[in-house]
Amino acid sequence: MIVLLLSLIISCYFAITNITYIDEQGVSHTGIAAARDLRTEKQKWEGTLDEEALQKVLDEYRKINEEYPIRQGDYTANMLHDSKVQGISEIKDMINIGFCEFRDFNYYRIDSVSKDEVGKLYENRVKSLEKWLGSEDAEGLFDENEKAFLLERYGQLKAPLYYEDYDGWGSVLHYAQTIVMLVMLVSAFLVSGIFSNEFSWKADSIFFSTKYGRDKGTKAKLTAGLIVVTAIYWLFIALYSIIVLGVLGFGGGNVMIQTGFWYWKSFYNITYVQLYVLTISAGYIGTLFCMLLSMLISAKTHTAVVAVTIPFVSLFLPLFLSNFHFLEGVLGLFPDQLLQINEIINLFNLYQIGGKVVGSIPIMMVIYPILCVVLLPIIYYIYHKTEIK
């Protein structure tokens, strides 16, 4: 728990200091006041990012470039430039990525975007995907069904996008996976002994010879495992979210994740709040699944040694297996993926079920809760039928 508390403090610190405000003198600040000042700057650009708004951003950026140009090696001048740009930085990056080739990113692409073409930002997003899918780069990666699916999802994004400062949600998502993984690793130490303690203390014979040892006792152990995982997970996620969002602000939750740079290419058309809910729900399901797997192993092997390694294996085995390209499809559905939804959301992990194309996230969000439910009676049965030889 001390490890978790320390991790919580460190994660909150990084998430909060991730947001930097640069004042008029070019000095950068972090913290509550900095977040508030940056929000004030961004609020000026709040609204629908239609052609007119994008042109205004372009005008503003060019004006800043003229008044505060970037100078190679001049730190103060560059900080002053950034100070002026910070209010439109996300929209600027969106234009940068939107007018690059699909797999490229040019930080200065905005410089060559004309006022006439900037309105084609959303149209260009679909076109660049279409172009890439037809290129040699994407050859063999997707079949026609999948290409059609991706283009359809891109086309379904309601343009123009609405913009509002979403730094709080962005930051909370950025470090959420660190907290989720740490909670899982610490929980493993707590739950892996639940089904093996009796054996390590040689108290198994008495436990299993009592009236309720095999049934209610086993159910109580399962319940204890579920309570420990659930309580720790939600307690730490709630603390982390409240602290980070409390400092950086709850605004921008209804902004589509494609607004800005990070999730521009995602084919999941959802808002920041929805992505947050998805991230923490998937994290919980992934953690729960790994913990149930740990409990199953400890119930079967009667030792916590192997059980405690399950979360580590879940996290690191895919890294090792990723060298085998033929496993790519399966790896996209490994439980570790549930712990890093904010990264997976950008990937084109597609699967076909009965000819219907589905992303990996909806599949995992269905499969893993079912697996968790299936694991419960299996653990119960294995422990209930334990023989003391």
Added chain:
Amino acid sequence: MELQMVNVTRKFGEFCAVDDLNLTITNGVYGLLGVNGAGKTTFMRMICTLLPPTSGQILCDGKDIFQMDGEYRNLLGYLPQEFGFYPDFTVKDYLMYIASLKGIRPMVAGKRVKELLEQVGLTKAANKKMKKLSGGMKRRTGIAQAMLNNPKILILDEPTAGLDPSERVRFRNLISELSEERIVILSTHIVSDIEYIANEIWLMKEGQIVQQGNLDDMIASMQENVYACEVSQADATKMMKQFKVSNMKSERGMVELRIIADRPPIPEACVIEPTLEDVFLYYFGEKGGETE
């Protein structure tokens, strides 16, 4: 209460730990004697539903104990040979925990724990952590947990192992006290424990009960006599190779031997009254316990 073992066999791979056992057990104290590896613990674990037989049935008042499940275990109290405990629990907490596993309501359990702590002489140690108890105190806690549900069937596997003589005497008395109106099965290789408290003795060898009855029956079953004689050290060494020697005592350069044989080992040897230890030696041999 009647416990019946019908053709009960338990195998571990090729090894047959309990071999086609047929027994009918009613209220009373049963002493199970046998060398290590004779199948005593397997036999007891099967009675405690910790291990199902490979074949055969164990019946409690005519019902299969594995089908009775919790209903049967409600009748059971078990002190295993390796009595493990939860090191950071106090004695009281431990007993309350086991009471809850035995389905005893907390109010009733509280009273029962108090009574039993008194009975086993652990009232003062009630709030002591289990890891701080002496071997004897742990064993007494073990018997207390076995007695929590006032079991009709009490199974004690090597209950006096590791206890000093005074604790053993105390423990034996405690078991005698608890043995009324229930089945008590006591497994040990400390022969004197059984001699004192068992109404019926079972001798177990290679998974089978080779002899059963009370102490007199056991002694009567011996086909050989027990002789006492005094010989020199050199003769004693020779005789130990020739006969089953149940005891030897050196005094003033001579050795006093207790020998089980079908004829006098020396003409001066005199026949003496056999004990259960002699019976044990007669059936299992001097090196009976060293085969494992």
